[in-house]
Amino acid sequence: MIQISGPATFWLTALLFFVAIFGRYVLFSLTFWWLFNVSWKEQFAQRTVQTRPRKPDQDWREIGWSALTSIIFTAIAMGMILAYQAGHTAVYTHLHDYPLLWYPVSILLVLFIHETYYYWLHRWMHRPGVYKWVHKTHHDSITTSPWTAFSFHPIESTLQAIIIPALTFVIPLHISAVGLILMIMTLSSAVNHLNTEIYPRNFNNHWFGRWLIGATHHSLHHTQFRFNYGLYFTFWDKWMKTESPDFHRLFGEKTKKRNSSEE
Known part of the structure; x- marks a missing residue:
């Protein structure tokens, strides 16, 4: 962990x-944009969601x-470093300060708590008196792209x-688990806003895939x-019956094989 010893170190670290937070966003978004708009455009042409x-x-x-958003994330990260x-x-x-088994358990625990927090926060942000002040900025992107991943109002x-x-x-x-969680968050957000379904056919019914958001x-x-x-997982949407009734049909349409030679 970086040690901050004075104002110069503080601002350099910030x-x-x-650069790391915004650069990570640009790297993931640009990579996905290039893959699905340039390199793999023909292969995934029928998988565009909207x-x-x-x-x-x-x-x-x-x-x-x-x-x-990256400036706000940076400010909070600096507060965490000082703490x-x-x-x-x-x-x-x-x-080895903790049993090695704790490493993956701690990551899964944080992802579960994060998912729970975000699901209920997200529902709250859709309340009429809250939506226009907090969440509307993100929903201005009705047709999403990888660039949408961090497009939020400062309050959100x-x-x-x-x-x-x-x-x-x-x-x-x-400390590496914290970094891994943040990478998962960025990757998941880019995939979810891609507007092109990258998961394979029937993945929505797979024992593992049925719990992942794409x-x-x-x-x-x-x-x-x-x-x-949901954010990463579908379980809260399933438990609270807020999963779209159109999801499985649309997923099947977007991932169906295009011709008999692929069967």
């Missing part, structure tokens, strides 16, 4: 964190909001960003609003 054209300059608006240096967090750096960015740092105060996490699942949220509130 700059490095911003056909409504994106608004003019929508990519740049989303990148602008995402840059602001760690003061001995207030449960983050550890020596792998803050509400989304605080949960994982808060958990580091109560759940022992190896582009078809999340795109339905952007068009139907009152369904599919």
Whole structure:
């Protein structure tokens, strides 16, 4: 963990964190954009979830909001570093401070808590008195793309960003586990907003795949609003009966094999 010893170190560290956070977003988004709009365009042409054209300059608006989101994420990350240096967090750096089994368990536990927090936060953000002030910015992207992944109003960015740092105060996490969780979050968000279904046919009924959110699942949220509130997983939507009734049909349509030679 970086040690901050003065203002110069603080601002240099903050700059490095911003470059890492925003750069990670750009790297994932640009990679997925290139793969599915240039390299694999023909292979996945029939897997586009929505056909409504994106608004003019929508990519740049989303990148602008995402840059602001990255600044907020950086500020909260800096607060976490200062708290760690003061001995207030449960983050550890020596792998054998806890049993090795705890490493994957801690990651799964944080992902479950994060999913639970986000599902109920997301439903709250759709309340009429809250939506226009907090969540509408993200839903301006009715037809999503990888650039949509971090496109949030600052209030929503803050509400989304605080949960994982808060958990580091109560759940022992190896520093690399924190980094891995953040990578999973970024990758998942890019995949979910891709607007192209990358999962294989019948994956929505697979024992593992049925619990994962992908582009078809999340795109339905952007068009139907009152369904599919999850972040990584579908279990809260299934338990609370908020999964779109159109999901399995649409997933099948977007992943069906295109000709008999592929059977």
